[in-house]
Amino acid sequence: MVSAQKKAARPTPVPALREQIESFLAGCRQPAALEPGEAPFALSPAAFTFTDFPKHLQFEIWDEQRTLMRRITAIQQQRTARLTVETARFGGKPGLLTFTDLARPQSAAPLLDSTRSVLRELLRRWLARQFPGWALENISSGADLEHTLSPACPRACLRKGERRAAALAVPPQHADDALTHALLWLAYLRRRHPVQEIALFLPCGSETTTLLRLRHLNVVCRPFRYDDTGFEAPIDPDDHGNLITRLEPWQDGPPEPLNEAQSWARQVELQPNVQGVQLTGGARSLRVNGLEFARYETGMLWSGVFRKEPARNLAAVEELAQEISTFRQAGGPVPDHPWRLQQPESWLESLVRNHVTMLDACLLPAPVYGQVPALTGCERSCLDLLAVERSGRLAVIELKASEDPNLPLQALDYWIRVAHHAARGDFRVNGYFPGLPISCGPPRLLLVAPALQFHPTTETLLEFFPSNIQVERIGLGVEWQRIPRVVLRALGARSPEWDQTDY
Structure with a gap:
C-alpha cells in the first residue's frame, strides 16, 4: 500500500532518469520488471520501450498475454541487482516498480515478494467473483511468526452482515500443507470473531490429499481449484477420487539362511547395537539406532550408509557396524559426526x-x-x-x-x-x-x-x-x-x- 511506502524521492530530470535506468539494465544478464500484484515481465529488447515526457519517463512493456504502461517519476532506491522506481498509473495513483537481474542471487527476495503479491491479488479477484455481496474486511500476505501464519499463503476475512468467512490461497509448493495453513488461519480469526467457514483455493491437480483430510475433520470448508491462467472454480468436496494406497502382502524371512549373503546378514545382526527389521517382500534391514547400514534383498547383501554396494565380505560389513556403533550413540566421542546426526x-x-x-x-x-x-x-x-x-x-x-x-x-x-x-x-x-x-x-x-x-x-x-x-x-x-x-x-x-x- 502507498501508506507503507517510503517517503517519495525527489523528482529526477527525465534524461538523467532514463540514463540511470538504461545503465542499470545494460549491466543485467537477465533483466526483469516486477510490480506488486503482477507476474514478472522479462525485459527482452524488442518487448519494451522508454519515451521521454517533460515531467515523467513513460515505460511500456508487453508479452504474449499482457501489456503494462507506467509513468516513472523518480528513482526510489538502487541496490545490487535491484533498482526501484516510483510510478504513476493512469489517474495519478502512485506505485512502485522494480527492475532486477534474475541471474543474480540478490533478485530472489524481490521476485519472491512479487510472486506472493500476485497470488494475493488473485485471491482478491476470486473472492469478489465467488462471494458476491460480501465485504472484504482484510487481506494479507504478511508473515506472522507468532501465530504460524505464512507469507507464502495469502489470507483474507470476509463479512456479510453478522456472518464472517475466512479465505486462504495456497501456492503449488505448499499444496501438501494447505489444510494446516487454512486451519491455523481459521483458528486465529475465531479467537477474535465467530467465523463459520473457510474458502480454500488450491492449485489444480493437488486437491486429493486436502479433500481426503476434510472428510475426517470438523470444519466447514468450501474448496476451490485454480489453474495457471488464474481461473478458479468450486470443487465438489465429495469428488476426492479413489483412496490411493496399497497394502503389500507380508512375507517373513525363511527360518534358515538360503545363501551365503543371508548367512552374513544373520551374523551381522548378532553384533552389539545392531537391530534387524523385517520389511515387506522378504527384505531385511540392518540398522544401528535406526541408521541403516546394510540390507538383504533379492538374494544379495548390500552395505553402506549413504550409498549401498554389494557386500564384498562379512568382515567389512561387521567393521562398518562397529564403526557406526561407536559414533551413533548418546554421548558418543564426536557429537557432530554425520552418523550421529543423520535421520x-x-x-x-x-x-x-x-x-x-x-x-x-x-x-x-x-x-x-x-x-x-x-x-x-x-x-x-x-x-x-x-x-x-x-x-x-x-x-x-x-x-x-x-x-x-x-x-x-x-x-x-x-x-x-x-x-x-x-x-x-x-x-x-x-x-x-x-x-x-x-x-x-x-x-x-x-x-x-x-x-x-x-x-x-x-x-x-x-x-x-x-x-x-x-x-x-x-x-x-x-x-x-x-x-x-x-x-x-x-x-x-x-x-x-x-x-x-x-x-
Whole structure:
C-alpha cells in the first residue's frame, strides 16, 4: 500500500532518469520488471520501450498475454541487482516498480515478494467473483511468526452482515500443507470473531490429499481449484477420487539362511547395537539406532550408509557396524559426526520399536510394522509405525524428532489409510499380525516426539479432529536417546500432563 511506502524521492530530470535506468539494465544478464500484484515481465529488447515526457519517463512493456504502461517519476532506491522506481498509473495513483537481474542471487527476495503479491491479488479477484455481496474486511500476505501464519499463503476475512468467512490461497509448493495453513488461519480469526467457514483455493491437480483430510475433520470448508491462467472454480468436496494406497502382502524371512549373503546378514545382526527389521517382500534391514547400514534383498547383501554396494565380505560389513556403533550413540566421542546426526526420526523409530509398551502397556511388544500401508505420491518428514493392542485394536504411531506444525495432519493421512484397510479386513488377509484377532474398528492415533518438540500449534490443529479419532500425544524426556522415558501425555487437544521428574 502507498501508506507503507517510503517517503517519495525527489523528482529526477527525465534524461538523467532514463540514463540511470538504461545503465542499470545494460549491466543485467537477465533483466526483469516486477510490480506488486503482477507476474514478472522479462525485459527482452524488442518487448519494451522508454519515451521521454517533460515531467515523467513513460515505460511500456508487453508479452504474449499482457501489456503494462507506467509513468516513472523518480528513482526510489538502487541496490545490487535491484533498482526501484516510483510510478504513476493512469489517474495519478502512485506505485512502485522494480527492475532486477534474475541471474543474480540478490533478485530472489524481490521476485519472491512479487510472486506472493500476485497470488494475493488473485485471491482478491476470486473472492469478489465467488462471494458476491460480501465485504472484504482484510487481506494479507504478511508473515506472522507468532501465530504460524505464512507469507507464502495469502489470507483474507470476509463479512456479510453478522456472518464472517475466512479465505486462504495456497501456492503449488505448499499444496501438501494447505489444510494446516487454512486451519491455523481459521483458528486465529475465531479467537477474535465467530467465523463459520473457510474458502480454500488450491492449485489444480493437488486437491486429493486436502479433500481426503476434510472428510475426517470438523470444519466447514468450501474448496476451490485454480489453474495457471488464474481461473478458479468450486470443487465438489465429495469428488476426492479413489483412496490411493496399497497394502503389500507380508512375507517373513525363511527360518534358515538360503545363501551365503543371508548367512552374513544373520551374523551381522548378532553384533552389539545392531537391530534387524523385517520389511515387506522378504527384505531385511540392518540398522544401528535406526541408521541403516546394510540390507538383504533379492538374494544379495548390500552395505553402506549413504550409498549401498554389494557386500564384498562379512568382515567389512561387521567393521562398518562397529564403526557406526561407536559414533551413533548418546554421548558418543564426536557429537557432530554425520552418523550421529543423520535421520533423527529413524533413531526415534528404533527406540519406539524396542520399547513400544513404554507408550502404552496395552500394546503388544511385537510385531510392529513400519510404513504400511505405503503412501503414494506424498513427501513425508515423519515416520510411521503400526502396532496392535492386546484387544486387537490397531494403533498408528506417528514419530517426529523436531517441531513440525504439519505433524497432526500428516498423522491423519496415515490413520485414514490404516482405518480404510482395517475396515476391509485387509491386514488379516495379507498376513499382518498372524494369529491375532484384528479389529475392524478405527485405530488409535499416537503422536510421539520429544516432549519439548511438539509444535505450539499442535493443540490448535487437534481441536478440529472428531471424537471418533482417538488421538494421544506422548512426549519423551530430553535425554530420550540415552534413557527413553515418557514425561508427557495428552488426549486430543487437552493440555498435557507432565512428569516433572525429568526436568
